[in-house]
Amino acid sequence: MKKIYFLIVCLAACTACARPTSDTSKTIVVWEQEDAQVAPYIDSVFEAFKKLPENAGIEIVRTHYQTEDLRQQFQAASLAGVPPDLLLGPSDTAGLYAISGFIVPVEKLFDFSRFNKPVVEAITLDGHQWGVPVSNGNHLMMFYNKKFVKSPPKSTDELFSFCAGPAKTLKLDRCIAFDMGEPFWLMPWLGAFGGWPMDGKTPQLDSKPMRDTLNFYLDLKYEKKYVPMECDYNCMDSLFKEGKAAFIINGDWAISGYQKHFKQDFGLCVIPKLSSTGRWPSPMVSGKYFMLSAGAKPEKMAMIKRLLEFYTSKENQVKQYQTLTRLPALTAAGAAKEITSDEVSRISLDQILKGRPMPMATEMRAVWDSARNYMGLATTKKLPVDEAIRKMQDNTVKKIEEMNR
Numbered sequence: 084m085k086k087i088y089f090l091i092v093c094l095a096a097c098t099a100c101a102r103p104t105s106d107t108s109k110t111i112v113v114w115e116q117e118d119a120q121v122a123p124y125i126d127s128v129f130e131a132f133k134k135l136p137e138n139a140g141i142e143i144v145r146t147h148y149q150t151e152d153l154r155q156q157f158q159a160a161s162l163a164g165v166p167p168d169l170l171l172g173p174s175d176t177a178g179l180y181a182i183s184g185f186i187v188p189v190e191k192l193f194d195f196s197r198f199n200k201p202v203v204e205a206i207t208l209d210g211h212q213w214g215v216p217v218s219n220g221n222h223l224m225m226f227y228n229k230k231f232v233k234s235p236p237k238s239t240d241e242l243f244s245f246c247a248g249p250a251k252t253l254k255l256d257r258c259i260a261f262d263m264g265e266p267f268w269l270m271p272w273l274g275a276f277g278g279w280p281m282d283g284k285t286p287q288l289d290s291k292p293m294r295d296t297l298n299f300y301l302d303l304k305y306e307k308k309y310v311p312m313e314c315d316y317n318c319m320d321s322l323f324k325e326g327k328a329a330f331i332i333n334g335d336w337a338i339s340g341y342q343k344h345f346k347q348d349f350g351l352c353v354i355p356k357l358s359s360t361g362r363w364p365s366p367m368v369s370g371k372y373f374m375l376s377a378g379a380k381p382e383k384m385a386m387i388k389r390l391l392e393f394y395t396s397k398e399n400q401v402k403q404y405q406t407l408t409r410l411p412a413l414t415a416a417g418a419a420k421e422i423t424s425d426e427v428s429r430i431s432l433d434q435i436l437k438g439r440p441m442p443m444a445t446e447m448r449a450v451w452d453s454a455r456n457y458m459g460l461a462t463t464k465k466l467p468v469d470e471a472i473r474k475m476q477d478n479t480v481k482k483i484e485e486m487n488r
Contacts, residue, residue, distance in 0.1 A: 115171035205369035214372030216412030235352035260319035261332035266454035274365030275357035289476035449482035
């Protein structure tokens with residue numbers, strides 16, 4: 084284990100060595116984990132920033148990582164003393180970075196009253212704001228193919244009625260596609276059954292709502308056969324794009340890609356109300372944020388501040404929506420007619436209002452890891468649901484105790 088850790092630290096150090104050496108005091112290093120379709124937009128904003136007269140000579144080096152790789156690399160690089168200046172990503176790992184001292188609070192550098200309150204709440208921990216909001220949402224919603232579906236379902240009864248009838252006539256592989264192996268996709272349904280994974284910093288996994296949610300999954304998978312048997316993110320995305328599934332539950336980050344792919348057949352709606360409880364599914368809501376590394380040099384602070392203010396300006400926030408269909412974090416941009424007049428933004432905001440802020444507490448890391456393991460065992464029938472949720476809770480509590488030692 085020590086050899087592996089040493090190797091990671093060395094790799095991080097090598098990454099740092101590869102940075103431009105001309106004038107590192109005028110180089111801003113950014114690491115991100117965005118989808119490939121987002122990269123051109125990020126680079127366009129960076130290029131526009133560099134062209135401003137006051138930013139002459141500034142270089143911005145952007146490096147992409149997969150989500151888990153970014154977390155591991157950033158931790159290793161921070162421990163090795165060679166971190167990037169900025170991290171761009173969702174709020175779920177910010178709590179871990181904050182208590183580890185890898186990022187610093189930024190409320191004294193920026194005016195957070197300019198941003199939507201929920202997106203600020205999702206990056207707030209222990210009275211501090213740990214990132215500058217770039218977008219509002221990062222939430223799940225439902226998409227559908229208008230070739231198959233003329234009017235989106237408002238309840239699961241309506242959804243399942245379509246799956247039992249028209250979907251079978253169409254001979255689709257499956258009616259609905261979503262990632263049943265990732266707990267992020269489980270959370271909306273857990274909320275619809277009246278539960279939530281955390282109460283403050285205390286896990287709430289061994290509960291009736293969690294039991295009901297996993298049984299709901301089993302019913303969809305084995306009894307109704309409305310969802311794929313084994314399907315990860317890439318699989319579900321392919322099923323939907325290839326016209327083999329009528330519906331998909333995916334994030335707001337996928338909107339622009341599906342718009343381009345389906346064109347006039349693109350449809351989106353809120354995740355239907357759970358008929359058995361009368362509650363709306365509540366996807367986790369946060370956003371994307373720039374987090375400031377504790378290793379960023381003081382002499383870079385002025386240009387980093389200018390970059391983030393430029394990136395989150397009203398003009399760029401509206402441009403971001405027009406390019407990526409991501410709701411802005413800036414309140415003034417959200418009120419712009421280019422956004423308020425658009426049906427996609429209205430539906431996306433409606434889904435956000437039915438969601439709940441993603442917990443930033445570091446304890447969520449233990450929840451994600453345990454939930455992923457034991458929900459997988461339950462939904463593949465390798466463990467009875469009651470045993471799975473009991474072990475899910477016990478393992479989470481154990482992991483939290485280990486984290487807090």
